[in-house]
Amino acid sequence: MGQRVTGLWPVLRQVTGSDKTAHGAAVRTAHTDAITARTETADRVVKSVCPFCAVGCGQDVYVKDEQVVQIEGDPDSPISRGRLCPKGSASKSLVTSPTRVTTVRYRRPGGTDWEDLPLATAMDMIADRVLQARHDGWQELDDRGRKLRRTMGFASLGGATLDNEENYLMKKLYTALGAVQIENQARI
Template identity: 40%
Template sequence: MQMQRRTFLKTTAAAVTATAFTGLGPAFALDNVVKEAGECKIQWSKQTTSICAFCSVGCGLVVHANKSTGRVVNVEGNSDHPINRGSLCAKGASSIQMTVNADRPTKCMYRAPYSDSFEVKDWEWCKKRIAKLIKKSRDESFEKKNADGNVVNRTMGIASLGSAALDNEECYAMHSFMRSLGLVYVEHQARI
């Protein structure tokens, strides 16, 4: 018997389809998968939603932290998030390393002007230095009035670039702070 190409393709497609779905049955329904995944959650941890910090897509994360120590023990995709629906790229899947990583810097490295070496500084020193430099730049570049005499109360010497890792509330707080300093150039990573 000689089989025609079209008949062969139809038979092959039917066989592959039958093989693929044989045995799966109603147990493979999405509701059951979601239910089982919910039962596998870490019971002794506190779950918090967050946003992935790696790019400007803004994928949702569920962060599990130990209730007694507060230490992050697991990070996974948020299945309720409208952007990623639980899936994560390789960087997002490894985002736990941002908090649980022995190689992560715990101290600030500061290199003084015209120096050829770095000094180890603590966070308090760094925060005070950053605040001092912001004030200095703002004071040096602050304009009360423009060339036409209109009141503008702005600084053109500082710009702000937001992060995709911030949620709406953090973006609002940061934006309000930047505007209170008189910044004109306020941008967000997602638009770049």
């Protein structure tokens, strides 16, 4: 029995067999032969971009039964050429984690408990508050009578996870609203 068990050890198969570099049969077992990669059983592959930083590494998102089963680097991406950093490699947990919040959570001023809100209600609340802050902080003229047409009622701090297009749209939106305090975390 001892001979049979030790004969199964990959190191012994490597030393005693023809696969001295352990790139073939020496490391294969019935268990490894029975394993199938999640990428092989996926129904489809969706091209995406990693959300973690502004580099924009390409990702292949493997989907089976409308569920994300694997995320890997996109070898066709001219930016990352199939490579992902540790955060990008672990990004599957962003969409599959059981602790992921999938509802709008709101805690009223002075409140101690969170409540769920419909997305439309939350968006209306945000729009109302932006418009009110714009109105309350509006400066039409400076103290010498020069036109300013700006608000100091709110500011924007973009994050490094936003791509160029998102940052461009944010800059245009906040400028159109009259904000002058528009910055990006990537420059700080």
